[in-house]
Amino acid sequence: MKKNDSGDFSVLYVEPTDEKTTLFPVIAGQKKPVVLMLAEQAQAFQRPDDFTTLKHIKRQYSLTIVFVIAHSAQMAQLASRNGFPVYQSMEDLVQAVSAGQLSRQRSLARPTIPLETKAGVEITSRNTAPLRAKEQPIGPGLAPDFSSMPENQRPIGSSTAPDFYTKTEHQQSIGSSPAPGFHAMHETAMKVQMQQAQKQSVSQPLPHIKPKQRRSRRLPTVLAVITMALILAIIGSFLFFSQSFQSLASQPAALVDIGRLTFVSSGQVNESSSQGIADQVILDAHNLPDPAPGKKYYAWLLGDKNQSDPTSVGLGALTINNGNTHLFYAGDAQHSNLLLITSRVLITEEDATMPPLSPSVDMHSWRYYGEFSSTPIKAADNINNYSYLDHLRHLLASDPTLEELELPGGLNNWLYNNTGKLVEWTTSMRETWQDTKDSGFIRRQTLRVLAYLDGTTFLNKDLPPKSPLLVDERLARIGLINVAGPNQQPPSYLDHINHHLSGLLQADSSSATLRKQINDLTTAISNINFWLGQVRQNAQQIVKLNDKQLLQPMTLTLINNMIDNTNHAFAGQLDPSTNQMREGVIWLHDHMQALATINLTAVKPDASGLVPQIVPGNMHPRAFVLNGAKR
Template sequence: MKKNDSGDFSVLYVEPEDDRVELFPVLAGLKKPVVLLLAEQARIFQRPDDFTTLKHIKRQYELTIVFVISHSGQIAQLAAKNGFPVYQSMDQLAHAVSSGQLVRQRALTRPTVPLDTARATPTIPTRPLPPQPMQVQQQQFPYQQQSPLVETQRQPQQLLSEVQRPQPQPQPLQAPSQAPQQPPLVAATPPKPRSRRLPAIITVITVALILAVVGSFLIFSHSFQSTALEASAPADVGHLSFISSGQVNENTSQGIADQVVLDVHSLPTPRAGKKYYAWLLGDKNQNDPTSIALGALNVTAGNAHLMYAGDAQHSNLLLTTSRVLVTEEDATVTPLSPSMDMQSWRYYGEFSSTPIKAADNVKNYSYLDHLRHLLASDPTLNEMELPGGLNNWLYRNTSKIVEWSGSMRETWEDTKDSAFIRRQTMRVLAYLDGTTFLYKDLPPKSPLLVNERLARVGLLEVNGPNQEPPSYMAHIDHHLRGLLQADDSSTALRKQMSDLTSSMSDINAWLAQVRVDARQIVNMSDAQLKQPPTLTLINDMIANSNHAFAGQLDPSTNQMRQGVIWLHDHMQSLATLELKEVKPNASGVIPQILPGKVSPRAFYRIGLKDDGTPEIR
């Protein structure tokens, strides 16, 4: 991701490898109107759920967000449908701003960071985009310039360093229904020449990097020599990640972990007449083994990237598979299943299904079990008809609390409708407490205003550490800590878990404060609900529910305290399989790979007896 903050807009160039985990925290720290410039094949904003989250961030941080999309009519349609202005190029956006066609988007409250009133036309750093026709009807973009502009082609190194535009005299922003004011045309200021010190700086940096690489190599060599006798584990050559399309509903686990992305590097060129093929495999202990063909790998400069979009039903792949295999097989006839000849096996990885040895692991859960409870299917939730795993329901129910809290302020300010305020607050409490414990906070015989099934499990622990059913927060914490108990959990995994549990602590505190405010509101009389202190409580509920969902920038440290959006995506990233090279002997090696480091005992050699039958050595 590249960022240019030099003008009146913060321009973010979203590259193909960027994802929502990286982008959304950056947005939360911005103060200026934001231009999201999407590169071709950018994988973010491919699903409606991304725009739902973006709308929450826009409201919480009172941002103006504009898209520049030159390559995808489908993404442009999604953006426009969700109320975001869309332009085909930076030149079109600049023309719209200078002509007064672009107006600040409405937020929940009056924006606290207005456009620079000293300059009517904000300066926008622009970048090259090839002129491509948009496959979207014009009326879907009410803020887009009606006549296409011819864009000058520039070089890639000028990506986010475009010239600043001189400013005309100030004039108020125009509403869409008003006739735009046309400012006088102005000439662009030529770019500043590059500093002559730049080559010297690059030279210094290059020398420093070389020294760092050499030093790292010496350290690594010493470390490798000291451990070579202990283990001869093959190096990671890539990974496969389970991702979600977001095509979810309340009644199935579909749309969660229903796609996979495979990246492999350092691949040798396949032998003549051969191709690499990737496969998802079922659990090792399955009586009827599952295999899903992901497709052939196209190798370019030793690297291969493959995305498997899943089936038409968006089936949860993590429910039925836990291993990945890459084979080298006949290029002329696509195989229907992986070869049984292990000489053709090249790369392999799996989630451990071995029960974790821990005193409190009374149910003999494995790493794979904990992962599936979080991301695919949890037995406790299944009994309550809540499929899809814990992560999905935490995200969904927290977003509903944001929605119900956010709807109260405008109603209170406009009509003082005490009955509506009370109903929305009762809905918030239902999701925080769960139906089993809701009536600790509501008057007797209060109606249940939400779907009873969807509120069976609360977000918060409100009846002590052993409450049944456990809250989403406590239940997720249990399984995250279970993953850490795996024998081969790596240092990187432990750091990731530390970040996740820290986020959980912040989310729990924010939601607990929402509950404190909600309990005060439901105990007020109608007359009290119409008094100014009620608005203070509502504002506090909105702020804390937004923090719990989208996070908060800590002003004392300038660090982001992460919310459910970040937690949801990082828990999803735990479903990543590391691939190791299969180093064959006469008949091959099958690595039994656990997440993290690999021990010598993790390999079984397959050989042949004198009579030709296989044996494990």
């Protein structure tokens, strides 16, 4: 990996041998907008989950991230589908910046439908419509218009891009020769800025020039106004947070959240195991006192309380910087699902010179703690005595129903995997119909789509008699949508996920944050359910057509509808009536993983020598806070 951050943004050249375990922490540590230049055959971004993890990092650290991908249409498609602006070269990016066409990055829409191909990179567009059966095109002004831009300046598959500017300083990679595109970027930026300087020397005023234009003669005045506004904002923030700190100080110290640990996925998934899911963690904490002289803080993941053979996973030592700490744990070589074997986090203060191999048995060295509640939920319909932890694991690690059907990894993973296959199958149908009119291929792909929508148990509802099963029977045992009524067994992926999301809410009904998360997730599920239902209706029509009818234009209309709705279900859709995104499976997959977050509090073990269980929103009555005050 080569890095250049001497300008207004950080340029990282990702080489074929770079690994995510080293690249992602570097990205998370950047303070400027990040440009990722991918070398040909770069291995760090090969799977959809790679970009999902990067989205998590982008959101958590409020980063602006842009890709430059010149050699791979597939990677460009994956990046743009996940909301990252993509350019074919640094020159294109610099020209777009200099043309003033770039605005602050937003996840406005994920591209789904191939439109045209230029220089080997697939440029994509999307049809968007309200969430109803009849599709309507986007009206004027509802989406950013790049029609006036030269093609080489348009971001691939993205309507917006970051707000940053290039400098004229020499762009040189640190510790190695400059990566491809660095000098070209520098030369282009020099030419652009020389042209801008020449334009500014002309006395004729330009119409509608706003004070924020670069090198404007009013720039010092603008900077003074901005500086004053920032000073006032800082003063206001100081007063606000002063009141907040006073409010926190009046609360019991053991309930003060000092940070959190989040399980994230590397994406190194395997259809026969739960590996690559929740196999990494990110820990962030704040307001921590410095450890005692000769001591360090160490972070640990702990197994469940009821385990006869206690499990602990060492995450490493924490570095404290002005009371804050950040730690990224890349997981083990097997990409083991950590949520499957751990449910608690502990921070100890121990010897700095001799790093411990396991948490100290001296409980006076225990400083911070958090856990997923394993207390059975008190609800009449909770006949299995599920806890918050149980529901979370069913979603993200292992579900008993799926395990019986040889489908490891949790519900979230299989919903994402199977919906992605629908995108592949439906898109290939249009290409074949237009190119070769192969009616047999159209029918086979439609049967595959129905198999994943219905599940093999209920597939007979839609397939003609004696139709072959054209997919792996194991992978199609669970359907994506409900086709047999509310009591369908086994339940569809969408219904099953909804059930466990409701269980999480039952376990922690007092959390406003969780209520908002669950509400957003269930709204996305409703959208996905509608779109996939439309796909099924179109597929049912196609399988009833004979070979001659399959070659008629009406079949292409049905295929196009299937492609549109499948892509909406997977990537979401911009609703032109509200200009808001209706989220799909990609968003659902990403945000469902964010539920696997443990809040940390400053607690000590009680006198019995057991760490008190923290039920969400409550503290064990015998818990001690750090200063020893008992509540």
